[in-house]
Amino acid sequence: MDLSTKITDLVLSASCCDFLGIADLTPARDFVRDQGGNTVAVLPRAVSIGIALPRAIVDQLPSRSDRGVAVNYQNHAYSTINQRLDAVASQVASVLQQDDHKALPIPAAERCDDERICAVFSHKLAAHLAGLGWIRKSCLLVAPQAGPRVRWTSVLTDAPLEATGSRMAQQCGNCTECVDICPVHAFTGKPFREGEPRSARYDAGRCQRYLREDAPFSVCGLCLYVCPHGRQ
DSSP: OOOHHHHHHIIIIIOOEEEEEEOOGGGGHHHHHHHOOOOHHHHEEEEEEEOOOOHHHHHHHHGSSHHHHHHHHHIIIIIHHHHHHHHHHHHHHHHHTTTOOOEEEEOOOOOOOOTTTBBBOOOHHHHHHHHHHEEEESSSEBTTBBBBBBEEEEEESOOOOOOOOOOOOOOOOOOOOOHHHOOOOOOOOOOOOTTSSGTTTBEEEEEEEEHHHHHHOOOHHHHHOOOTOOOO
């Protein structure tokens, strides 16, 4: 069994994940280096893995002031899925390492820079480069099958895996539902453009302050909930 088949069987069958792609990171190396440094940027490919959130839980987010709704979202649509992603990323890294390749699993949801409010690597970038979706005005990645209702992780590697798909064009059009629903107006409404800083579209600090100080039970997710591509 070749390496690609091993990874596919592990991620999509044994681990019950919903999305798998391989990204060539070479075109984005400068961006990757700026965010995570040379240790991350030296690895030229990423295995991108996604799990769709439970639709019934996301659909309840407008009622997140109900403690039961908030707890259910935090547990099943955040903590549990992040743990599942970290577990499968660790397994994929082991398979790559057993085949004598470098493999660096990136945590699904761990911040490494409090000032810039970012992780060591962008999972959305990997998924976008792997052809799994496009980045919308709220900076979330939209997968055609599930909208933005997906959590992602990545395993960086030097394995000679063939890149999947091609970058999807942005398909939001004139829709501004994610921008309009934001309680603190954290989004400017500008569409994603490669090479443009995140701050052109999104004030991460404003979003974080709302979650920390004002959001019911520290839960929001309204931009994720409202996207028409996820509410099909």
